[in-house]
Amino acid sequence: MGGTPASQGPAIVVAGLRKDYGKLHAVDGVSFQVRRGEIYALLGPNGAGKTSTVEILEGHRRRSGGEVRVLGFDPGAGDRHLRERVGIVLQSGGIDSELSVKEMVSLYAGFYARPRDVAETIEQVGLTSKRRARARTLSGGQMRRLDLALALIGDPEVLFLDEPTTGFDPNARRDAWDMIARLRRSGTTVLLTSHYLDEVQQLADRVGVMSHGHLVEESTPDALGGRDVAGTVISFRLPERLRASELPGGPWDQPTDRAGEYTMHTDEPTRVLAALTHWAVEHDLELPQLTVVRPSLEDVYLRITGQAGVGAHNGG
Ligand SMILES: Nc1ncnc2c1ncn2[C@@H]1O[C@H](COP(=O)(O)OP(=O)(O)O)[C@@H](O)[C@H]1O
Numbered sequence: 001m002g003g004t005p006a007s008q009g010p011a012i013v014v015a016g017l018r019k020d021y022g023k024l025h026a027v028d029g030v031s032f033q034v035r036r037g038e039i040y041a042l043l044g045p046n047g048a049g050k051t052s053t054v055e056i057l058e059g060h061r062r063r064s065g066g067e068v069r070v071l072g073f074d075p076g077a078g079d080r081h082l083r084e085r086v087g088i089v090l091q092s093g094g095i096d097s098e099l100s101v102k103e104m105v106s107l108y109a110g111f112y113a114r115p116r117d118v119a120e121t122i123e124q125v126g127l128t129s130k131r132r133a134r135a136r137t138l139s140g141g142q143m144r145r146l147d148l149a150l151a152l153i154g155d156p157e158v159l160f161l162d163e164p165t166t167g168f169d170p171n172a173r174r175d176a177w178d179m180i181a182r183l184r185r186s187g188t189t190v191l192l193t194s195h196y197l198d199e200v201q202q203l204a205d206r207v208g209v210m211s212h213g214h215l216v217e218e219s220t221p222d223a224l225g226g227r228d229v230a231g232t233v234i235s236f237r238l239p240e241r242l243r244a245s246e247l248p249g250g251p252w253d254q255p256t257d258r259a260g261e262y263t264m265h266t267d268e269p270t271r272v273l274a275a276l277t278h279w280a281v282e283h284d285l286e287l288p289q290l291t292v293v294r295p296s297l298e299d300v301y302l303r304i305t306g307q308a309g310v311g312a313h314n315g316g
């Protein structure tokens with residue numbers, strides 16, 4: 001299939017996507033692109049419109065407006081050539097089957113022209129010891145792994161993972177993360193949704209933050225909310241004998257003082273720290289409890305989605 005223009009373009013293109021449920025604008029003009037081999041995360045709280053977006057890309061829901069392309073195809077057209085190249089893990093997984101794990105995965109392998117090896121795929125999702133168990137007897141986490149095995153068996157170029165680790169215990173989560181990281185190395189393009197910040201931070205090359213049907217920010221996990229530079233908090237105490245008025249001038253606003261703890265907010269932590277510590281060393285001072293803290297991804301995320309929520313975009 002190489003050589004066509006579509007094989008060189010982005011794996012996923014979403015442009016002005018809209019999805020209405022009656023009066024509710026669940027997805028309200030969302031645009032983003034995912035490069036080949038990239039792991040892109042849609043991050044957002046419940047109801048943000050993540051599943052609607054992903055299921056339109058999977059061809060499982062009809063869009064109300066806008067354009068989408070997956071590997072150059074319109075997923076709404078139900079083209080079999082696209083189906084063969086895409087793997088899907090739905091948010092509400094769970095397989096109520098009398099078939100064993102191995103039988104299920106083999107069954108799905110039969111749908112594809114060039115499936116992956118069944119035993120190897122079962123091993124990769126950590127279900128080898130359960131390969132003879134009936135699917136319906138699996139635990140929630142094991143069921144999720146089976147979902148993933150079924151998505152992977154066709155050796156997809158693009159994998160959609162809608163909240164792949166929701167309900168997992170911490171160990172199962174780690175395993176799933178390892179597995180997704182291995183997919184990255186194999187060049188698979190992954191679009192995942194999550195409301196776990198640590199997950200997104202671990203896995204994603206880029207993050208789109210969704211809130212109320214809008215993509216309110218797009219960046220790398222480290223730079224989310226300008227977090228790589230902005231809003232660093234430097235705090236310290238002064239030795240007993242010093243007052244705040246004796247602090248030097250520097251690249252900072254007057255520090256705020258709460259119960260003897262001084263706090264500076266800065267976008268230039270390196271410069272501020274250099275000036276502050278230079279001054280302290282010159283005066284042979286130790287600054288007790290000197291700390292430098294960046295806002296957590298959680299803080300940033302709440303700030304972004306909180307701000308975005310103000311406008312009440314939903315009509316319903
Ligand atoms: N089939 C549906 N019918 C009506 N409303 C829906 C349907 N699916 C989702 N919604 C609503 O659309 C909004 C976005 O839902 P969803 O895409 O599932 O978001 P997320 O995956 O981010 O939680 C929510 O308000 C949800 O209640």
Ligand SMILES: [Mg+2]
Pocket residue numbers: 050051052091162
């Ligand atoms: Mg969802």
